[in-house]
Amino acid sequence: MLGLSLREEFRSRRLKGTAIELTNDNDTGATQLPAADFLEITYPSTDLLKAIEAIGPEQARPVVVMGERGQGKSHLIAALHHVLTDSSQTKSWLRAWSQRLTRSNIETLPLRSGMLVISESLHRQRYKFLWDLIFERHPHGAFIRGKWEGQGEKKTDIPPDTLLLELLRHQPTALILDEFQTWYDGLVNSPQQPYKNWAFNFIQVLYDWHTKIWILSLQEVWDKG
Numbered sequence: 001m002l003g004l005s006l007r008e009e010f011r012s013r014r015l016k017g018t019a020i021e022l023t024n025d026n027d028t029g030a031t032q033l034p035a036a037d038f039l040e041i042t043y044p045s046t047d048l049l050k051a052i053e054a055i056g057p058e059q060a061r062p063v064v065v066m067g068e069r070g071q072g073k074s075h076l077i078a079a080l081h082h083v084l085t086d087s088s089q090t091k092s093w094l095r096a097w098s099q100r101l102t103r104s105n106i107e108t109l110p111l112r113s114g115m116l117v118i119s120e121s122l123h124r125q126r127y128k129f130l131w132d133l134i135f136e137r138h139p140h141g142a143f144i145r146g147k148w149e150g151q152g153e154k155k156t157d158i159p160p161d162t163l164l165l166e167l168l169r170h171q172p173t174a175l176i177l178d179e180f181q182t183w184y185d186g187l188v189n190s191p192q193q194p195y196k197n198w199a200f201n202f203i204q205v206l207y208d209w210h211t212k213i214w215i216l217s218l219q220e221v222w223d224k225g
Helices: 033-039 045-055 072-084 087-101 130-137 140-147 161-170 180-185 195-208
Strands: 064-065 114-121 173-177 213-218
Touching: 033 072, 033 087, 045 064, 045 072, 064 072, 064 087, 072 087, 072 114, 072 173, 114 130, 130 140, 130 173, 130 195, 140 161, 161 195
Parallel strands: 064 213, 114 173, 173 213
Antiparallel strands: none
């Protein structure tokens, strides 16, 4: 037997909502919990183990989590947040499940460390542009924003790749975006402010640099073009 037990929220007389939020104003979101607490309610499914392998050392690439609502995408990417931010607890969790399932390959999964992790649920609409999120959360972001906005007439519509590379050289970054497609599909272009075009171009710049990884949660396949 695996020794599984019901989580606390399922034991009360009235069930609470079980939808995963990466963050919330009560600081009880999935990424705001201690890694040990969140991993305790997380099963090492095949999809999760493949995702951990995909974001491991020497694997700087985009990872896309696709599926219909309710299939556990948000839980999976929240787990990846903790994998990237707390390798010690992750190793303990993998070791415990490796012994429980008698699968030695689980314990030996290589883990990445030293990353700044920026996680955001984009459906919350807290940021107008993706670069606003990065500039706010990255320790070197304010400086790079200042360099970009101080270019005067030479200022481009989106932050250029040279400034983004300078930012990421200061601190390699994992960008985790939940509800990415919901956010992207809601963008519109106008003659004065082609928001969707700017977003697409900035995503292309992010995709081209391998000094970091980024993880997207989508409802369906999103065509990068």
